[in-house]
Amino acid sequence: MINHNALASAFSGFQKGQPFRHCIVDEFVTEELARQLESEFLPFESPKWFVYKNKIEDKKALNDWNVFPSATYKYFQYLNSTEFVSLLSKLADTKLFSDQGLHGGGWHIHGTGGNLNPHLDYSLHPKLGLQRKLNIILYISSDLKAEHGGHLGLWEQDPATNRPGKLVHEIEPKFRRAVIFDTTQNSWHGMSRKLTQPEGIYRKSLAIYFLCEPPQDIDPRGRALYAPREEQKGDAGIEELIKARSGVASSEKVYRT
Numbered sequence: 001m002i003n004h005n006a007l008a009s010a011f012s013g014f015q016k017g018q019p020f021r022h023c024i025v026d027e028f029v030t031e032e033l034a035r036q037l038e039s040e041f042l043p044f045e046s047p048k049w050f051v052y053k054n055k056i057e058d059k060k061a062l063n064d065w066n067v068f069p070s071a072t073y074k075y076f077q078y079l080n081s082t083e084f085v086s087l088l089s090k091l092a093d094t095k096l097f098s099d100q101g102l103h104g105g106g107w108h109i110h111g112t113g114g115n116l117n118p119h120l121d122y123s124l125h126p127k128l129g130l131q132r133k134l135n136i137i138l139y140i141s142s143d144l145k146a147e148h149g150g151h152l153g154l155w156e157q158d159p160a161t162n163r164p165g166k167l168v169h170e171i172e173p174k175f176r177r178a179v180i181f182d183t184t185q186n187s188w189h190g191m192s193r194k195l196t197q198p199e200g201i202y203r204k205s206l207a208i209y210f211l212c213e214p215p216q217d218i219d220p221r222g223r224a225l226y227a228p229r230e231e232q233k234g235d236a237g238i239e240e241l242i243k244a245r246s247g248v249a250s251s252e253k254v255y256r257t
Contacts (some may be wrong), residue, residue: 001078003027004087011091014180019156019168019188022181026174028138029075034176036071038140041204044111054239054257056226057119062105072206074237076102078206079136088134088210092182096210097130103209104132110150110195111201117229118155118164118190121183121209123221128250130211131218136180139173141204143197150203152179163227164188173203183209186188188227222248 010023017023029037042048045256047062048067065073078084079100089096099105103125105153110116121132137152144150151170160164170192171179195203225246232238241257243251 001033001075002029002084007087008091010180014092017181019154019166020180020182022154022169023176024171025180027176028123028178029176030240031176034073034140034143035076036207037075037138038142038204040069041107041109041202042067044109044202049109050255052255054241054245054254055232056115056228056245058113058115059108059110061106061108063102063104065102067186068107072107076106076208085167085210089150092134094133096133096212097128099125099128099209099211099213100128103127105209108205108207109250110191112195112197112199112201114150114191114195114203116191117226117232118153118188119187119224119226120188120221122223124214125211125217126222128211129207129214131214132209134180134210135183136178136208136210138176138178138206139204140175140200140206141173142175143201144173144175144203145197148195148197148201149193149194150191150195150197153190154181155188155190157186157188162186167192172252173205196204221246223251224225 010025014023021228022247059212080100150173153167154169155164161201162172223246226242228238244254
């Protein structure tokens with residue numbers, strides 16, 4: 001199912017990743033499994049998706065195990081297994097814990113014009129009290145081309161503003177490519193290139209997060225913290241949206257605006 005050799009090889013550069021620890025694992029899963037995972041996604045217009053549609057994010061997601069078909073269910077089951085979590089803990093040199101609830105994870109899909117502003121993921125799991133530590137994203141859109149955009153951007157932290165500074169790295173969402181990164185290092189990430197793919201082609205990915213014991217000085221942030229894009233800077237409406245989106249109590253009111 002998982003290409004363990006490719007995973008181990010990619011992790012040799014994980015600690016030196018810039019602007020924060022990360023690695024890229026091409027051919028993370030077999031061709032056969034990738035095709036199965038891709039085909040199992042619900043239609044984009046299915047009412048079962050959870051919809052995020054506002055000026056800082058435009059995507060759909062679903063983390064309901066009861067909806068996942070067989071291949072998707074088995075994929076997430078394996079990544080939550082003791083065997084895989086132990087392997088990942090060894091590679092990352094950190095004691096990790098799985099999140100079988102897939103909080104924030106599961107299926108993610110973007111249509112034409114889809115967007116994800118630079119952001120920091122939630123810090124403290126709202127139910128387990130553990131810190132989100134590692135993120136694994138697997139891209140499985142066989143028809144998505146480089147010219148369609150949707151690249152994952154990694155930004156450095158601007159110490160003067162505590163917001164994203166320079167865009168340091170862009171990662172094309174290639175079929176069967178996984179990106180693994182440490183979410184605890186002011187890890188600003190998002191979509192660096194607008195999606196311009198033809199209708200009927202979607203940016204599909206599967207995401208899962210791994211947790212660790214929280215440090216004493218952890219930021220208790222329970223929701224993602226977004227930042228404005230260059231053309232949105234100084235927009236009071238965007239700043240209000242970002243503030244509301246980052247609050248546990250207020251976020252539900254602005255997922256769709």
